[in-house]
Amino acid sequence: MxxxxxxxxxxxxxxxxxxxxxxxxxxxxxxxxxxxxxxxxxxxxxxxxxxxxxxxxxxxxxxxxxxxxxxxxxxxxxxxxxxxxxxxxxxxxxxxxxxxxxxxxxxxxxxxxxxxxxxxxxxxxxETISDSKQFEFKIGKFDLNSKLRFLRFDAGEPVKLSPKENELLRLLALHENDLMPRELALTKIWRDDNYFTSRSMDVYIAKLRKYLKLDEKVEILNIHGEGFRLVINN
Amino acid sequence: MxxxxxxxxxxxxxxxxxxxxxxxxxxxxxxxxxxxxxxxxxxxxxxxxxxxxxxxxxxxxxxxxxxxxxxxxxxxxxxxxxxxxxxxxxxxxxxxxxxxxxxxxxxxxxxxxxxxxxxxxxxxxxETISDSKQFEFKIGKFDLNSKLRFLRFDAGEPVKLSPKENELLRLLALHENDLMPRELALTKIWRDDNYFTSRSMDVYIAKLRKYLKLDEKVEILNIHGEGFRLVINN
DNA sequence: CTTCTCTTTTAACCTTACATTAACAAAAAC
DNA sequence: GTTTTTGTTAATGTAAGGTTAAAAGAGAAG
Structure with missing residues (x-):
């Protein structure tokens, strides 16, 4: 080999x-x-x-x-x-x-x-089976380019994402329709796990939800005590 | 948390x-x-x-x-x-x-x-846990996804389950048509065995029965003093 | 060094979700 | 008939999550 x-x-x-x-x-x-x-x-x-x-x-x-x-x-x-x-x-x-x-x-x-x-x-x-070099995602009508950190709706004007917004959305996209454990985001992005970083993450979830509202088929669901789930309905 | x-x-x-x-x-x-x-x-x-x-x-x-x-x-x-x-x-x-x-x-x-x-x-x-097999069950006309914690009837809208509801139903499903001893649930889910946790479990059995009513072929039977039995009639 | 801007964290308040406990009725066991 | 176990509903307390705004950092530009 x-x-x-x-x-x-x-x-x-x-x-x-x-x-x-x-x-x-x-x-x-x-x-x-x-x-x-x-x-x-x-x-x-x-x-x-x-x-x-x-x-x-x-x-x-x-x-x-x-x-x-x-x-x-x-x-x-x-x-x-x-x-x-x-x-x-x-x-x-x-x-x-x-x-x-x-x-x-x-x-x-x-x-x-x-x-x-x-x-x-x-x-x-x-660990790195699939998440090796994935930086571009299709999320409903959105395109996420997490290398350049922008999110584009329906081939329109791209919105710039902050580093944290970007990382979080990327993690969610990597687990599309599946559970993205809270702990995973906290350890991968925040590298710390306490009450406040956890709240910080929630704030970012709210931000992302705001962005994603443009496509009513896309939503971030919460699984109480476990994490979040990015679902694309059709 | x-x-x-x-x-x-x-x-x-x-x-x-x-x-x-x-x-x-x-x-x-x-x-x-x-x-x-x-x-x-x-x-x-x-x-x-x-x-x-x-x-x-x-x-x-x-x-x-x-x-x-x-x-x-x-x-x-x-x-x-x-x-x-x-x-x-x-x-x-x-x-x-x-x-x-x-x-x-x-x-x-x-x-x-x-x-x-x-x-x-x-x-x-x-490291992502993606052993879908152990987490998905067919219970009569229901689908239980115990990783994402939802129960769906007849390909309709999924109902969210609480952690305890989910765990309990999963245990029952694992022993489908067979006895699921009371003690098993108490030790595996509640990790404690006293009068009150026992009553708490009964409360959850009632909740599950409510969910499962939609399919009259599915029921949770009690075996007095022993435990419960999830049966699927045909 | 100061100001401006963008990002992130912290705080606060409110809502929802959950698990437990209590209470009482019903069924089963003895 | 009495005791034990189970069925069920409702009330309570606590924890988690949603959201917004203000504070704190950090970097760039003046």
Whole structure:
């Protein structure tokens, strides 16, 4: 079976360590892009699609967490592994908040890192069955382009959607006629689950309903305690 | 937000540590079943549905890895976290091989464990559940979709069911024409068995009967002192 | 640095949905 | 005939969701 090499973005400011790690990963059949600081890391991230990011936490100018936040704004899915110099609890917790998939304490065992990489990439691969690269949806008489973030009714003037509106509608569309669990949206879009983010989400549901009113065949139904359902009647 | 408590199976042979950890998790809103060894752990696993397993590696008779293998044979999805006494590389690698989601070295920080639990359970929630089979039932002229929680008569307008109505009808449908023991519903749905939950269940039976009246061939019979029976006459 | 604009969150208030409890009637068991 | 179990309806309390508006952030432009 012909298998596409997985692409890793490695952001590590220590040139010695970075180079060694890069070479090690490449020897294990990954395609590695090495950035020497947060700034550069973000630039490279924007330019390419990666299957995984490995970020050093301690870096001058822009630390790993800040970089992760920026990356998350662009891409809610890409797995992130943090490298922390020592096991500081605050770091670990902060990492999870930003949506880390894992973290490793330096010095770490390279085989363990490989295992983690494998496990994480595999996990994503199974998750990403259908929602891989879907950015255009037909929703009744609407067209949603979630890459450009606009919603067009009946081939008319497109309305611009805010990032959150867009993500939420996209999630709903991905589950058209099916349940889109509340939890899913909260974890994928808001990455946090408390009373207020939950209310925030409800506010966005209201906004979307307003947009979608133009087509009376399209509606967002609530399933009490579970989530929402985008239905298209005919 | 009425959120169903997540259920954790904790297998830990050290009674002191096990009890403390159990209490800590329960204080943080998890429902915890504590097994004192691998054997017991597997028995409890078979009996119930868990959202997460936390397994101690070092246990007499049946170690955590062996238990994990057995669990994996029953269930390929449930997340597993290992607790290892010290960071032995072989253990870590072996853990990943068996399909661990994470591992923690004792002693560990309890807050970190909580974060990991949260992250892992959220991750699972993300993976879309689309086993339509177990959720759709034909009951006489009715269609029950117990994932979307609606009941439709004769291809007409669907009626929304409340969570309890839905679960109860689903249980009855699973035992169609057969006895559905009272106790089964009480333990599976209400997870509690006392005078009042029992009365509550009767109230729901009445509700379901009302819905099902539309098809005179469908009825819920009582078997005194035993339970109920969903029968479809022809 | 300030202002303007767009986005998101927080707050408030109201409605709907749900589960439980109580009360009483009916049926079954003994 | 008395006790226990079940059938049913209504009342209550709480939680979740709908909606709107104001506050708070964030970024761009002046």
């Amino acid at each position: 012909e298998e596409q090499k997985k692409r890793i973005l490695l952001v590590e400011d220590d040139p010695n360590f970075g180079t060694v790690l890069k070479d090690y990963l490449m020897m294990n059949d990954y395609e590695v892009t090495h950035a020497k600081n947060g700034m550069e890391g973000f630039e490279k991230f924007k330019k390419d699609d990666f299957d995984l990011c490995i970020l050093d936490v301690m870096m001058p100018y822009k630390d790993g967490f800040t970089l992760a936040k920026e990356i998350r704004e662009k891409n809610t899915d890409v797995p992130i592994i943090f490298l922390t110099a020592k096991t500081m609890k605050e770091d670990v917790l902060r990492g999870y908040k930003v949506g880390a998939d894992d973290y490793l304490n330096k010095p770490f065992d390279s085989e363990v890192l490989l295992m983690k990489i494998k496990a994480i990439i595999q996990r994503k691969a199974t | 009425e959120e169903q408590k997540k259920r954790i199976l904790l297998v830990e042979d050290d009674p002191n540590f096990g009890t403390v950890l159990k209490d800590y998790l329960m204080m943080n809103d998890y429902e915890v079943t504590h097994a004192k060894n691998g054997m017991e752990g597997f028995e409890k696993f078979k009996k119930d549905d868990f959202d997460l397993c936390i397994l101690d590696v070092m246990m007499p008779y049946k170690d955590g890895f062996t238990l994990a293998k057995e669990i994996r044979e029953k269930n390929t999805d449930v997340p597993i976290i290992f607790l290892t006494a010290k960071t032995m590389k072989e253990d870590v690698l072996r853990g990943y091989k068996v399909g661990a989601d994470d591992y923690l070295n004792k002693p560990f920080d309890s807050e970190v464990l909580l974060m990991k639990i949260k992250a892992i359970i959220q991750r699972k929630a993300t």
